[in-house]
Amino acid sequence: MDITIHASFLPHNDPEASLAFYRDILGFEIRKDVGYNGMRWLTVGPAGQPETSVVLYPPAASPGVTEDEHRTIAEMMAKGTFAILLLATRNLAEAFDRIQASGAEIVQEPADQPYGVRDCAVRDPAGNLIRLQELR
Numbered sequence: 001m002d003i004t005i006h007a008s009f010l011p012h013n014d015p016e017a018s019l020a021f022y023r024d025i026l027g028f029e030i031r032k033d034v035g036y037n038g039m040r041w042l043t044v045g046p047a048g049q050p051e052t053s054v055v056l057y058p059p060a061a062s063p064g065v066t067e068d069e070h071r072t073i074a075e076m077m078a079k080g081t082f083a084i085l086l087l088a089t090r091n092l093a094e095a096f097d098r099i100q101a102s103g104a105e106i107v108q109e110p111a112d113q114p115y116g117v118r119d120c121a122v123r124d125p126a127g128n129l130i131r132l133q134e135l136r
Contacts, residue, residue, distance in 0.1 A: 006052070031053055042056040043055050078127055080127040084131065117134070
């Protein structure tokens, strides 16, 4: 079988703040910017990797989700416990310094983890946890 990761989805609650984080801080490219019924979907991805994207979506667009579930999702997003994205870089110190200088919320500074990686953690503007591992 030949299977690749094409796209993953992360919720957003402020498209402009999300663009500023993913485009201006992480350096991702904007692949698509689609509006529909007052909502906005943003597809972003790392430069030089056109086959891999992250779709930032409005949680209100999720079909079949009840109002109670929407409230739970909003609460979890606010706490940073709803979604996680794992990224990698060859220079963790440089990437961390850039992210920290932007004023993004730092969850964990770079550290060697007992499971064999060096990484850090930050939150995007929607509260999604972003772990950034150093490639070795």
